[in-house]
Structures are given as structure tokens and as C-alpha cells.
Amino acid sequence: xxxxxxxxxxxxxxxxxxxxxxxxxxxxxxxxxxxxxxxxxxxxxxxxxxxxxxxxxxxxxxxxxxxxxxxxxxxxxxxxxxxxxxxxxxxxxxxxxxxxxxxxxxxxxxxxxxxxxxxxxxxxxxxxxxxxxxxxxxxxxxxxxxxxxxxxxxxxxxxxxxxxxxxxxxxxxxxxxxxxxxxxxxxxxxxxxxxxxxxxxxxxxxxxxxxxxxxxxxxxxxxxxxxxxxxxxxxxxxxxxxxxxxxxxxxxxxxxxxxxxxxxxxxxxxxxxxxxxxxxxxxxxxxxxxxxxxxxxxxxxxxxxxxxxxxxxxxxxxxxxxxxxxxxxxxxxxxxxxxxxxxxxxxxxxxxxxxxxxxxxxxxxxxxxxxxxxxxxxxxxxxxxxxxxxxxxxxxxxxxxxxxxxxxxxxxxxxxxxxxxxxxxxxxxxxxxxxxxxxxxxxxxxxxxxxxxxxxxxxxxxxxxxxxxxxxxxxxxxxxxxxxxxxxxxxxxxxxxxxxxxxxxxxxxxxxxxxxxxxxxxxxxxxxxxxxxxxxxxxxxxxxxxxxxxxxxxxxxxxxxxxxxxxxxxxxxxxxxxxxxxxxxxxxxxxxxxxxxxxxxxxxxxxxxx
Numbered sequence: 316x317x318x319x320x321x322x323x324x325x326x327x328x329x330x331x332x333x334x335x336x337x338x339x340x341x342x343x344x345x346x347x348x349x350x351x352x353x354x355x356x357x358x359x360x361x362x363x364x365x366x367x368x369x370x371x372x373x374x375x376x377x378x379x380x381x382x383x384x385x386x387x388x389x390x391x392x393x394x395x396x397x398x399x400x401x402x403x404x405x406x407x408x409x410x411x412x413x414x415x416x417x418x419x420x421x422x423x424x425x426x427x428x429x430x431x432x433x434x435x436x437x438x439x440x441x442x443x444x445x446x447x448x449x450x451x452x453x454x455x456x457x458x459x460x461x462x463x464x465x466x467x468x469x470x471x472x473x474x475x476x477x478x479x480x481x482x483x484x485x486x487x488x489x490x491x492x493x494x495x496x497x498x499x500x501x502x503x504x505x506x507x508x509x510x511x512x513x514x515x516x517x518x519x520x521x522x523x524x525x526x527x528x529x530x531x532x533x534x535x536x537x538x539x540x541x542x543x544x545x546x547x548x549x550x551x552x553x554x555x556x557x558x559x560x561x562x563x564x565x566x567x568x569x570x571x572x573x574x575x576x577x578x579x580x581x582x583x584x585x586x587x588x589x590x591x592x593x594x595x596x597x598x599x600x601x602x603x604x605x606x607x608x609x610x611x612x613x614x615x616x617x618x619x620x621x622x623x624x625x626x627x628x629x630x631x632x633x634x635x636x637x638x639x640x641x642x643x644x645x646x647x648x649x650x651x652x653x654x655x656x657x658x659x660x661x662x663x664x665x666x667x668x669x670x671x672x673x674x675x676x677x678x679x680x681x682x683x684x685x686x687x688x689x690x691x692x693x694x695x696x697x698x699x700x701x702x703x704x705x706x707x708x709x710x711x712x713x714x715x716x717x718x719x720x721x722x723x724x725x726x727x728x729x730x731x732x733x734x735x736x737x738x739x740x741x742x743x744x745x746x747x748x749x750x751x752x753x754x755x756x757x758x759x760x761x762x763x764x765x766x767x768x769x770x771x772x773x774x775x776x777x778x779x780x781x782x783x784x785x786x787x788x789x790x791x792x793x794x795x796x797x798x799x800x801x802x803x804x805x806x807x808x809x810x811x812x813x814x815x816x817x818x819x820x821x822x823x824x825x826x827x828x829x830x831x832x833x834x835x836x837x838x839x840x841x842x843x844x845x846x847x848x849x850x851x852x853x854x855x856x857x858x859x860x861x862x863x864x865x866x867x868x869x870x871x872x873x874x875x876x877x878x879x880x881x882x883x884x885x886x887x888x889x890x891x892x893x894x895x896x897x898x899x900x901x902x903x904x905x906x907x908x909x910x911x912x913x914x915x916x917x918x919x920x921x922x923x924x925x
Contacts, residue, residue, distance in 0.1 A: 349376065352423040352432035356380055361512055363463045365439070365521040370577055371545030374436040375518050376422070377463070383431050385473030388500055392513070394419065394466040394479050396491050397442065399450040402458045402541070408450045409483070411466070412437050416481040418445070439521070439545065457525065457540020457548065465513035467496045520544070523581045532558030532588020542578040549575045550584065557615035557667050558588030559674075590615040591674040593665075599628050600642060600681040613665045620665040622680070632710035632753050633684040634765035637661055642681045649686060656683055686710055687765040689756055695721035696737050696772040697912075708752045710762070715749045719773060727778035729863050735759055737772040740813045744771065779817055779857035781833070781867040782808040785850075790875050793843040798871065800838050803853060809833040811859045825858055833857035848875050 347354045349366055356378045367373040379392045394413035400406050412419040414433075418441055423434040446454065453459035467490045468477035477487030490496035493514050497507050527539035527550055538550035551573040554560050563569035565584035576582065592614045599607040607628075613620050622638055636648075637657030648656060659680065687710040693703035698721035708714045719730040732742025735758055743758075744750055753762065761767040783806055788798050800822050809817040811831065820832040836856050843851065850870040857865045909915045 349374075350423055350434075351425060352378055352434035353425040353427050355423070355434050356432050359519075361465075363516050363518045365518050365544060367520075367544060367579070369545075370579065371547075372438060372440045373544060374438055375442070375521065376434060376436045378435070379433045380430050383426060383429050385470075387471075389470050390467050390496055390499070390502075390506075390510075391470050391475055392465045393468050393475060393477065393489065396464045396466055396483075398462040398464065399446065399453070400460045400462065401453050402460065404460075407453055407459075408447050410442065410445050411479060411481055411483045413466070413479045413481050418442075418481050439543070454543050454546060455548075457538075457542045457546075459522075459543060460541075461518055461521065461543075463516040463518065464491045466491050467513065469496075469499050523578050525550075525576075525578060525581075526583040528585040530585045530587040532561065532590060533586045536586050544578060546578045547575055548578060549573060552586035554588050557671055558590055561587040561589040563587075590617075591670050593670050593673045593675075594677045595622065596677065596679045597623055597626055597638070598642070598679065598681045600684070601630060603642065603644065613670055615667055615670045622659045622663040622665060623661065623682075626682075628682065629763045630684055631757065631762040632687050634687055634763070635661060636683050636685045638663075638680040639683050640678070640680060643683060645684060645686070648683050653683075653685075685765075687756075687762075687767075689752060689761070690766070690768045691755070692768055692770045693717065693720075693733070694737065694770050694772045695724075696775065697724040698722050698773060699724060710752050710756065712752050713749045714752050714755065716744055716746055716771070718746045721773050724775055725777065727863065727865065728775045729861055731774050731776045731861055733771040734774050735769070735771060739772075739774055742774040776859065776861045776863055777812045778863040778865045779809050779811040779814075779831075779833070779859050781855055781857050781865055782810075783855065783867060783869055785870040785872060787872045787874065788843075790846070790848060790873055793846045793873050796842055796844055798843040800835050803835065803838075803871070804833075807833065807855055809855075809857045809865075811857070811863075813861075814859050817857055817859070824856075830860040831858055843871070843873070846873055848873050 348358050349355070355376065359376075359378065361378055361380070363375055363377050365373055365375050377395060381389065381391060392414070394411060394416065397410040397412070398406060399408040399410065414421070414435065418437050419435050420437065421433060421435050423432075425432040443451070443454070450459065466479055466484070468475040468487060470476065475487070477489040478485045479489050488499070490499060491514075493510055496513075497510050502510070521544055522541050523544065524541050525539055525548055527536045529536045529552070532555050534553045534555040536550070536552045538548050540548075542548055550563070550569075552560065552563070554572070560572045563574070563584040563586050566582045569584065572586075592612055594610060594612050597609045597611065599605050601607075609626055611624055611626075613624075628635070633645075636653050638659040638661075639656050640658045641656075643651075643656055689708055689710065691706045691708070691714065693705070695701060695703075701719075701721035703717050703720040706714060706717070716733055721730070723730070730746075732745045734741075734743040735755075736743075744755075755771075756762050756764075756767065756769055759767075759769045761769060786803065786806060792798060801819070804819040807819075811817055814831045818829075818832050820826060820829055820834045822835045822838045824834055824836070825832050833855055835853055837852070837854050839846070839851065850872045852868050853871050854866055854868045857867075903909050909919050
């Protein structure tokens with residue numbers, strides 16, 4: 316027997332044919348391959364090749380070659396056995412096609428160079444018609460494989476020593492595996508090698524892979540497998556909870572959850588789902604005419620979603636209490652309880668069940684505002700005692716500020732009103748006057764805070780401070796009239812915490828147009844002109860803009876000599892009230908503010924030079 320092609324060359328040509336059959340419209344060989352036994356053999360050798368003829372049918376071709384001479388001992392292919400197995404290799408059925416039988420047609424016989432080439436074929440449709448129930452079921456489910464083995468007999472003098480028909484062997488010795496035919500006679504090594512290619516053949520271009528996969532939102536898919544050409548396969552996808560079907564993508568697009576395809580090549584599809592969603596239109600709802608809105612889309616499967624997500628509307632004097640499906644006015648909200656109006660509290664988590672229940676809906680929600688309520692606390696601002704009760708009011712109300720109920724930080728000061736700043740030198744708000752709550756909370760920066768506490772501090776106006784000391788003059792200066800009020804005032808420094816430095820106004824008190832200042836209240840009528848040696852008490856009076864008054868008496872000393880130096884003393888920043896002095900002990904009470912308060916103690920140390 317002559318072999319025109321090696322085994323590897325035949326396998327390569329078979330692969331080329333398989334690729335061409337898998338992609339219709341690409342012809343790798345001429346039409347003569349299918350009606351000329353020599354051309355087929357030169358192209359495919361003895362490989363089995365499927366050629367489609369319709370959308371669900373075609374011909375499975377096989378070729379044989381043998382020497383024309385009939386003398387001697389040879390081997391001959393007298394038919395084929397088709398082993399039908401499942402995907403695991405379990406045999407489901409043997410189907411036989413005998414040369415000369417009713418299932419196998421001979422399409423071409425060619426004699427060339429002393430060899431005879433025969434081209435046989437059988438239709439896929441006839442093969443299906445002979446399959447048993449198990450084989451057909453496996454074929455439909457993509458769990459079927461077909462393996463072709465040559466049915467061979469030894470010939471002597473051109474006479475076959477075995478026979479078969481379309482039901483299988485009928486007599487003699489028919490070999491259907493390599494071991495049997497290779498050991499039947501003492502074949503040459505070349506013949507033994509060639510015999511390998513006659514068994515365990517798969518049909519090129521007959522089976523195709525249909526691959527299906529589950530993408531996002533798909534719970535499961537069915538229909539994938541390896542199918543015979545022309546098999547109608549139904550692919551189906553089961554959508555996961557919270558999703559709707561989105562389509563199949565791959566070989567082409569399919570929009571239905573299930574579809575049927577007739578296998579004619581290798582196909583690949585992936586099913587995808589689309590998460591369910593709810594659209595919510597959030598209205599700010601400051602009034603019935605307010606059209607400001609923000610639309611959010613809540614999608615199944617996303618985490619950390621809540622009603623009103625990303626919305627940060629604020630309203631001075633009000634606070635949001637939740638979302639309603641209806642629009643309500645401020646008056647309606649004020650008169651109703653929250654639970655009667657609120658459909659969704661603030662920051663309500665969006666659950667998957669809620670999205671499924673409202674899938675594809677466009678829900679309008681209105682933000683509900685309730686008026687703010689405030690607490691006003693009153694601080695004595697260094698007061699030594701006393702208290703003022705906390706007051707409450709809504710943001711749309713007025714508030715009459717209370718009178719002072721605290722004890723003075725020091726004796727020589729006066730309460731002037733209230734302020735939000737404890738360091739204020741003047742009051743921002745007067746006692747016993749009415750103010751808008753919104754004015755107060757806005758000034759405090761709490762107009763958006765419900766249940767906020769606003770602290771008002773008592774503002775104290777402290778008495779002026781007089782800095783001076785005893786003075787010394789000669790009798791000559793006194794008699795010469797040099798000790799004038801202006802002369803004495805040069806050695807007095809008066810300051811007020813709130814008013815600043817106070818000016819000298821003379822000896823007649825404060826002028827009508829002056830708000831503050833200092834003066835001498837007991838200047839001698841003769842201006843010291845008739846004074847004798849000794850000392851004369853002089854009292855300075857300082858008055859600030861609210862009427863706080865400080866008095867300080869010094870001694871003007873008159874001597875019958877020339878004064879070489881005058882002394883200038885600096886007074887204390889605050890005078891020590893007699894209430895803080897324990898006469899029997901000759902010192903400050905241990906409960907005195909001059910001992911207990913650090914700022915007073917520091918002033919005292921500075922004055923005493925400690």
C-alpha cells in the first residue's frame with residue numbers, strides 16, 4: 316500500500332478544514348474535494364470530515380486507498396463503526412455503516428498510479444435517525460461525542476475474509492481496533508504505522524462548543540456544552556434577586572432571557588443582569604412655591620445608601636425632621652406630631668427590599684421643617700454670687716431679657732446689661748428689653764441648631780482708677796498762689812476700663828456736656844493763700860459714663876522750707892472695700908476677692924511691690 320501523506324501532514328490538513336468549516340464563507344479547498352476521491356485523499360488523507368449541506372444537516376466523508384492489484388495478502392476497509400459516547404466516555408451506542416450498505420454512499424472512485432481511491436459518506440440526518448434514545452438525549456444536551464473506527468478485513472487474492480452489514484459484522488474476521496488488524500498478519504512496519512490513523516477518529520467540523528457564563532446579576536445559566544452541528548439548543552438565564560435581565564453579549568447580542576440557537580459553529584455568550592433602581596425627587600420645601608429639588612437614584616446592591624443622600628439643605632431657625640410624600644406648610648408641621656407626617660426619617664437606610672418593591676418608580680419626597688427651640692443661659696461673668704434662671708423660646712418668638720440677679724464682682728462697679736462676649740466693654744443687649752430670638756441666635760452662630768444653648772454674659776462697668784499721692788509745697792508757693800487746681804491735677808492720672816483716660820474738668824464737678832472726667836471737690840476758697848504750715852486734705856472725684864464714681868483724698872503738705880523734691884505716689888488699680896478688711900486682725904479677710912481671685916492678688920502684689 317502506498318501512502319502519499321504522512322500522519323502529521325494529514326492532521327495539519329484536517330485542522331485547516333476544521334477551521335474553514337467552523338467559519339462559513341471561507342473556502343479552503345475547491346469543490347472537487349467533495350466529489351473526487353483522489354483530491355479528498357490528497358487533502359485529508361483518511362480523516363473523517365463533516366461538510367454542512369443545510370442549516371441542520373450535512374455529509375460525513377471518509378476516504379480509502381488500496382492497490383489495484385488483487386494478488387497477495389492485504390487489508391481492506393469494509394465499513395465504519397461509529398461509537399456514540401457521553402462526555403465522560405461512557406458508551407451509549409455503536410452504529411455501523413457498511414461499504415455497499417444502505418447508509419453509506421460512495422461519492423467517487425478514482426484509479427491513479429496503480430491505486431484505487433474511494434470516497435464514501437453518510438448523512439448526519441441518517442445518523443441521527445439511527446440513534447437510540449440515550450444517544451439522542453446526549454446529543455441534544457451537548458453531552459455527546461462520536462468516534463469513528465474503520466471496520467477492516469484481511470483479503471487474499473482480492474477476497475475479504477470477513478463481512479459486515481449496517482448492523483455490524485456478519486461473518487469471518489472483522490477488525491475494529493488497531494491491535495486486532497495489526498496482529499492479523501505479518502504486515503510491514505510502514506503498514507503497521509499507517510493503520511494507526513484508521514481508529515479512534517473524531518469527525519472534523521461536526522462538534523462545536525457553546526460556552527455560556529453568568530455575569531453580574533445572573534444567578535445561573537444553562538445550555539452550554541459541546542453540540543453536534545445542527546442541534547437546536549435553548550440557552551436560558553436565571554436572574555438574581557434584585558436584578559432584571561439585561562441581555563446576552565458575546566457572539567452576538569440577544570435581548571431575551573431564553574433563546575434558541577441552531578449550532579453551526581463555536582459560540583460564546585455571557586448573560587448580564589441590570590440592578591433594579593428607584594428614582595427619588597427630593598424637594599427642599601421651604602414654601603409651597605419652592606421648586607428647588609435634587610434627584611437621587613438608588614440602585615440595588617450598592618452599600619451605604621440612605622434617603623436624602625448628599626443633600627445638605629439648611630434653613631435658619633428651623634431643622635429638618637424627615638421626608639413626606641405630601642407637601643405640608645410650616646403651620647401644619649407645627650400643629651402635627653412627627654409620626655403623623657414623616658414617611659421616611661432623616662438618613663433612613665435604603666434596603667434592597669425597598670428598591671425591589673418600588674422598582675422603576677419616580678417618588679417625590681418633601682423635606683419637613685420644624686421650628687427650632689433654644690435655651691438662653693445667663694452667666695454672672697465673675698460675679699461673686701447670685702443666679703438668673705435659664706429662659707426658653709422658639710426661633711420665631713421675642714425674648715425679654717431679665718434684669719441682673721448676680722452679685723457684683725467688686726463693690727465699685729455697676730451692671731449695665733448682657734452680651735454674648737464675656738470680654739465686651741459695653742453691653743450688646745439691655746436688661747428688660749425685648750429682642751428677636753433669631754437676632755440673638757444668629758449673632759451666636761446657632762441659627763441652624765435646634766435645642767442649642769446660647770449664653771449671655773453679665774457686663775459690668777468698673778469704676779475709674781485714680782493714681783496719685785501726697786504732695787509737698789512751701790509756704791511761699793502757697794502764698795504766691797502757685798498751688799492751683801490745675802497744678803494739683805498734673806500729679807493725678809485717672810483711667811477707666813471702659814472709657815479710657817479721663818480728663819480733668821476743674822473744681823465744679825462734671826460739665827453738662829461731659830460724659831466722664833475727674834475734678835477736685837474741696838479746693839480751698841482762698842487757694843491756699845492764707846494757709847499755714849501743716850497739711851490740707853484734697854479729694855479727687857472720678858466719674859465714668861455710667862456714673863460709677865471713685866474718690867481719693869491726698870494730703871497737700873505745706874512746709875516753711877524750700878521743697879527740694881515732690882513725691883508722686885501711684886494708687887492701686889482697685890480700692891479695697893471695708894467689707895474685705897478685718898480691723899481686729901489688721902488685714903484682709905481670707906475670704907476677700909483680693910485673696911481668692913488671681914487677677915486681684917496680682918494687682919495687690921504689684922501695688923505693694925511684692
